[in-house]
Amino acid sequence: MQSIQDKNQIPWPTISALFLGSFVTFACLYSTQPLIPLFSEQFQVSPAAASLSVSLATGFMAVFMLIASWLSDARGRKVIMGGSLLATAVLQVFIGFSPNFTWLLVLRAVQGIMVAGFPAIAMAYIAEEFDPAISGLVMGIYISGNSVGGLTGRMVVGAVTDFFSWQSAMLSLGFICLAAGLWFWFTLPDSHNFSPRPRAVLTILRVMGNTIRKPPLLLLNLIGFLVMGSFVTVYNYIGYPLMAPPYNLSHTVVGLIFVIYLVGTFSSTWLGRLAITCGRARVLLLAIGIMATGGLISSGTGLALKIGGVAVFTFGFFGCYSVVSSWVGQCAGNDKAAASSLYLLFHYTGASVIGAWGGQFLGEYGWNGIVALTVAALLLALLLLAVLFLYTRKKEAAVYPQLR
Template sequence: MVDYIQKGSARYWRGISALFLGSFVTFALLYCTQPLIPTFVEEFKLTPSYASLSISLTTGFLAVFMLIMSWFADERGRKVIMAISLLGSATLVVIQAFTDHFAVLLVLRALQGIMLAGFPAIAMAYINEEFDPAVTGLVMGIYVSGNSIGGLAGRIIVSTLTDFFSWHIALGGIGLICVLVSIWFWFSLPESQHFSPQKRLMKDMIPVLSKNLHHTSLLSLNMIGFVIMGAFVTTYNYIGYVLMASPYYLSQTVVGCIFIIYLVGTFSSTYMGRLADHMGSAKTLCLGIGIMIVGCLITLESSLYGKIIGVAILTFGFFGSHSVTSSWVGKCAVSHKAQASSLYLLFYYLGASVLGALGGKFLAWYAWNGVVFLLAPSLALALLLAVILFIKEERYKVCIGNES
């Protein structure tokens, strides 16, 4: 049996750098239209909720098609599917730069969601299969930190280029950058050593998904993923809209710079991933969700600084929570890890679509207080599920992945 990728080896550095940059591309492309929601509202005469479909449609299609892509990866191999996914998605963003119709943009964003579906779940499975189990929490944290850097870079690049030129040039610019990074990923990621492609029938997917859905701990983790991602995306979907309006009147570039807050996620995902390896996943997850709730409530503060601090705290809690939850899913799934990861990410990105769309309604009805009114109770429910997992872990003192 070939050894796992050991910390400090040449394969380790190639692997984590490729996965980090693949994660960077995924979030940069997935949310590159998020800072453009106020621009779309003004240019196309849309409501905030309808303009946010440029995010919700992408995450929704990504969520559904991840299940299918994970099945293809079992047959075709991990690396090739991930590489095609990144390169195809980046190319679609370049194409989006040439459209002047919002409906066409939405179609292309939906296609982008389908294409992007080939990366996140498969990357999580790759980490759990190929890296030394002693460092999977750390590696998953580094991988998730790529989300924060990608989201930060994508938003700042798009916001700044839109302010100085146009949103067309902004999308073209971020798309070309991601094309180059995707090509580098293709040549850098080590080939799978602990996985052999095998022929699978699509009809066999149902029993596997059913088994995962009947695994109560996995189901709880999936529901937690739904809420934390939904709360995170909803916050960033509409906070820019609030800050560009009265009484703040911030410019597109300044609002884009606020996404520097993402840097706290780069730290928290790695830090809390390592913390989970030592303190336990359940305790760390409860801590992360609790931090998200505190941040969410602080955004009720009317001052600009209060809102920014609140978003920063929520961001810290989100990336830490996602790092722990995604790693825990891989440990719970004793078989069919790619499908378990896909199911988790199905819930995760559906949360972004559902709560992201609902957030626009609550914003229209009750302004920013309405958004918080939607998110705070949802996060409280996620915390309750995490506490139940903690009690369960303490009671049995065994890995809940052994659950039948």
């Protein structure tokens, strides 16, 4: 068999395995998001409690990604990634048999731990195993699995729930992901350019500590916390107003709302390129402003305003994600792996903390409470961006001479 480093032949089976791994991760991670209003009604819990079905999974994933990365250095890449995907899919099936809401939350927390093993390692595998001539293509296909998996998982769950039940939806998605996980396990080659290199936990923590003490990286992590938290909060609770009078939309239609994610394919690319000519700080200011504007538009009462506002909000978010992610890499120096891990930790912790807190605002103030919370978080992000700009303006001017 040819090495997957051979740039003269694109190894599509290997690339498909990575795509499906990404698909499984994000299809399962956000599979309960369109069901949050249903959980409130069926289990008689508050919106904040119902949102824990998402927040617990993302929170535990954020923490255990660091551990998964450490384990992969000691045990190898494929075994951790493959085990993560299969365990995630099996747990998705088990969730369909949850006898009550407590068991559902327990299983989602365990699933968050298991799912951490794939995203923590996949990008390292790609960087190590693929020829640079095709690594960009592979990374692009891998990242597309994130959005395709997240979108498909939500739509499948919404449609199956409408026709059968949420339990059937979890089972259906679980079996789909189990098939994808098995394809990954039997198709992905073992690492050729990686040898296990165990590192002491204290060494890793020391590197993390040194990284987070850099003011630009700390500020970028906090901005990521606030931006991702706002984004997940909007999508956690948008189903409540849309499924209530006067809209009365079905689970299937609400699931289709997530098609709006596709605008991010354009905005992440467009705003990422715009940052090259206009500077990262200015484009990040624009992207956060677009998010806040979209949130305010969604406070309108018309259905078109609600959906249009969420679309504008989503457009801005993916631009933020693109710019902040690249900026973290630029500020990291020689500690890019540690910086990326910390950024993901803040990123998904924001999704858990603000996402769960949003339920309190929804319960007290309705959808306008969600808008107020997310806009306030984004204003705080703008304040942090101003501080970040003061720290980095000389470097920005050197990178982008047109800004002098």
